[in-house]
Amino acid sequence: MSILTEAAAPQRLSYLTVVRASAAYDLVVTAGFATPWxxxxxxAGLNxxxxxxxxxxxxxxxxxxxxxxxxxxxxxxxxxLLRLARPQRLHGLLDAAARVLFSLWMAYALASGGPDLLWPFLIVEVSWGAIQLAPWLSARSRPRA
Structure with a gap:
């Protein structure tokens, strides 16, 4: 059975709160990257x-x-904005996967001499990824009725 099936999905409504919270964090942290200005x-601020x-x-x-x-x-x-407006359990799983990738690339940048200011962002990415992935892994490991 695939991890994407409903049987493996986290069942608690609080999971959607996590999906929304991670979306709000992302919106605040990345909105400034969206335009050249x-x-x-x-x-300049990070520098x-x-x-x-x-x-x-x-x-x-x-x-x-x-x-x-x-x-x-x-x-x-x-x-x-999608995760804020229409949060779904699958969005949390996909966001966790994206955070794994973002974390890998941040770690790569740090290993290649990237700015040490990336460390706090890497810690947050890993944390959000783990928080959103853990219920899926837990649900997958539970015996099915």
């Missing part, structure tokens, strides 16, 4: 925070970096 402000914490400065912006940040920001904003 807001991304420039976010970049200033990094400097205030005694960490390395962020690299300068170039057009391709801005494009990729805007694409990511736009997709995550739309994905967040």
């Amino acid at each position: 807001t991304f420039a402000l976010v970049h 200033a925070l990094s400097g205030a914490l005694g960490l390395d400065a962020f690299p300068g912006l170039d057009p391709m970096q801005i494009l990729y940040a805007n694409l990511m920001g736009s997709v995550v904003v739309v994905w967040s």
Whole structure:
């Protein structure tokens, strides 16, 4: 039986609250990435925070970096709005999968010399992923009636 079946889905309404909460977090954190103008402000703010914490400065912006940040920001904003407006258990599972991927790429960036300011974001991504994935794994391991 597939993990995507209703029998394996988390059954509690509180799971949808988690799906919405993770969507709200994503919306707040990534909305600034959605346009070139807001991304420039976010970049400057993160760079200033990094400097205030005694960490390395962020690299300068170039057009391709801005494009990729805007694409990511736009997709995550739309994905967040969907999960806020119409949360579903499957959305939580798919979001957990996306967070696993985001976490892998953040870890890769950190291992490749990326800014240490990524650590808190990596911890949050792993946490949201685990919170949303755990009920699925638990439901899957329970004996079926």
